[in-house]
Amino acid sequence: MADTDHxxxxxxxxxxxxxxxxxxxGEPLRDVEIVHGVSFDLRKGRVLGLIGESGAGKSTIGLAALAHARGAMRITGGEVLLDGENILALDNAGKRGIRGARVCYVAQSAAAAFNPAFRLGDQVIEATLRHGLATRAEARVRAVELFRMLGLPAPETFGRRFPHEVSGGQLQRAMTAMALCPRPELIVFDEPTTALDVTTQIGVLAAIKSAIARTGTAAIYISHDLAVVAQIADDIMVxxxxxxxxxxxxxxxxxxxVAAYTRDLVRQHEIRHDEVRDQSGRFFEMTGICASYGSVPVLSDVSLHLSKGxxxxxVGESGSGKSTLAxxxxxxxxxxxxTVRLDGADLPPRLNGRSKAHLRRIQMIYQIPDTAMNPRQTVEEIIGRPLTFYHGLRGAQKRARVADLLDQIDLGPAFLDRYPAELSGxxxxxxxIARALAAEPDLLICDEPTSALDPLVAAGILRLFLRLQQERQLSYMFITHDLAIVQAxxxxVAVMHRGRLVRFGxxxxxxxxxFDAYTDTLLASVPQMRVGWLDEAIARQAAGIASPD
Known part of the structure; x- marks a missing residue:
């Protein structure tokens, strides 16, 4: 019996x-297959979550569902049937005709999706007008409806703003409005909340979930975070x-x-550091810190301390002052x-006033290692520079020490001659981390060092931090917006909000x-690894109920 349209x-x-x-x-140009015979179905009003580490093929498959292959990619086999029609067989004009009308895409970086020179409202309705799906007046009414549906402020006038005049979370919702405006049949969401802090993320997730339910649009939701996908998706493909x-x-x-890899993805949320240690020591201390960028105050009377080892x-949302404190x-x-004190001695406030010993003892690890590495230097040169600067090592002695450090971080000497472009995230x-360890520091300041990594990779890095701390008695100041990392x-814990310390201990x-109101909101915004958590969190917020213990 033939399938009905329903x-x-x-x-x-x-x-x-x-x-x-x-x-x-030595061989001629050929196709190297990176996606191997993937199949799935998606019905109207349902969401399919695609989960996996970097390089798993998530975004590649999501774009292929829009009959698109990015860069040097080529679709080499299979079918993509949209309402029974194989859209891979369409000519270029046919594919352009469905993109932005029947199928739409929401990217991770909303800032990159908007032209800073044009108002948001004009950009949200652009595809709708280009495909002739509505008059300008009708499209503007639709945009306002979507702004209201997505919980954007002052929906009647929101579209008059320019991209730089709204927050990151608001811009992400505006991009979702842009995708929904033409009333598409399918939307691909590609890591739309990965760059957002937890309190902003929950609002965007709730808005996306509500909009999908109310419009009946089918969606593919791509993420490396299984806890997030579990809140949005009806079905999940790992x-x-x-x-x-x-x-x-x-x-x-x-x-x-069922699969061992999936079980690992679930278990990575369960890393916990349960040891309780005496925290009366003040090996590192910041007292009464006030700081500004120009005339704009950023930190106000922040005091905290850290014991040796x-x-x-x-923790805190974007803009709370975490990185400024670092x-x-x-x-x-x-x-x-x-004042800033280390091991009982005041540190000069300016970097250029600190001695080489001061610089050696406090090292920094950044969120995006690419920005802190010279792409033209090998791993040996990158790690070797602090060995020469701080300890005077050169030649074979330096190379041996770099190899030893690579062993400590579970890479090994095979990586000595590689360049950053040849390494995974x-x-x-x-x-x-090895470069920071080369200085033989006492304190590592880690600014979101795992937030750009896949969950299993991030879990491995956290275990490495814990092992190195035990072996070297390292002290860490770990900046994060991820409460799961705090538990790990x-x-x-120091909780920051708008430049102030609202909780410490x-x-x-x-x-x-x-909890104070802000810490309660922060804790309640961390996605839990269970289906239905987002709906419960939204209901609690609507009722004004505090998060459960």
């Missing part, structure tokens, strides 16, 4: 294969190396995963008031109720 999936992907044109040593690892209902994937987690600690931003971050590594008490 029974037939909106989107059917069958045996999808993608490759990239590449040379193999991908690795371009192949399907596991595919099924979201509840089954989260609660009863322990970890202080500094800049003050390292001397990159002299405070207007207050997790490998680059390990090299950044912190001895003490041992983790056991800082994360125990009763």
């Amino acid at each position: 029974d037939r999936p909106l989107l059917s992907v069958r045996g999808l294969r993608l490759g990239v044109r590449a040379h193999a040593s 991908l690795r190396n371009g192949e399907t690892v596991e595919y099924g209902p979201a509840r089954q994937i989260v609660e009863r995963p 322990q970890t202080l987690a500094v 800049r003050v600690a390292t001397g990159l931003l002299p405070p207007r008031q207050g 997790g490998q680059k971050q390990r090299v950044a 590594i912190a001895d003490s 041992p983790r056991s008490s800082a994360l125990r109720p009763p």
Whole structure:
């Protein structure tokens, strides 16, 4: 019996294969397959989550569902049936006709999706007008409806703003409005909340979920965070190396995963540092810190301390002052008031006033290692520079020490002659850690060092931090907006909000109720690894109920 229109999936992907044109040593140009025969169905009003590490093929498959292959990618096999029609067989004009009208894409970086010279409202309705789907007046009414649906402020006038006049979370919702405006049948969301802090993320997730439910649009939601995908998706496909690892209902994937890799994804949320240690020591201390950028105050009377060999987690949403605190600690931003002390001695407020010993003892590890590495230097040169600068090592002695450091971070001497471009994200971050360790520091200031990494890679980096701390008695000031990381590594916690310290103390008490309103909101915004958590969080917010213990 033939499928009725009601029974037939909106989107059917069958045996999808993608490759990239590449040379193999001495061989002619050929296709290297990176997606290997992936298949799935998606019905109207439902969401399919694509989950997996970097390089798994998530974004490549999502774009192929729009009949698009990025850069040197080529769709080499299979079918993508949109309402029964194989859109891969369309000519270029046919593909352009469906993109932005029947199928739309929401990227990770909303800032890159908008032209800063034009008002948001004009950009939101652009595709709708280009495809002749509505008059300008009708499109503007539709945009205002979407701004209201997505919880944007002053929806009647929001579209008059320019991109730089709204927050990151608001810009991400505006990009979702831009995708929904033409009333598409399918939207691909590609990591739309990855760059957002947890309190902003929950609002965007709730807005996206509500908009999908109210419009009946089908969606593919791509992420490396299984806890996030579990809140949005009806079904989940777990991908690795371009192949399907596991595919099924979201509840089954989260609660009863079959594949070992999926079980690892679930378990990575369970890393915990449960040891309780005496935190009365003041090996590192910041007292009465006030700091500004020009005439704009950023930090106000912040005081905290850290014991030797322990970890202080500094948490808060974007703009709370976390990274500014790190800049003050390292001397990159002299405070207007207050002192920074290490091992009982005051540190000069400015970087250029600190001695080589001061610089050696406090090292920094950044969120994006690419920005802190010279792409023209080998791993040996990158790690070797502090060995020469601080310890005078050269030649064979320096190379041997670099190899030893690579062993400590679980890479090994095979990486000595590689360049940053030849390393994965997790490998680059390990090299950044080795470079910091080369100075033989006492305190590592870590600014979101795992937020750009896949969950399993990030979990490995956290375990490395814990092991190195035990072996070397290192102290960490760990800046993060991820409360799961706080549970994994912190001895003490400092919660920042709008430049002020709103909570500080041992983790056991800082994360125990009763909470101040802001800390309660922060804790309640961390996605939990269970289906239905987002709906419960939204209901609690609407009712004004505090988060559960």
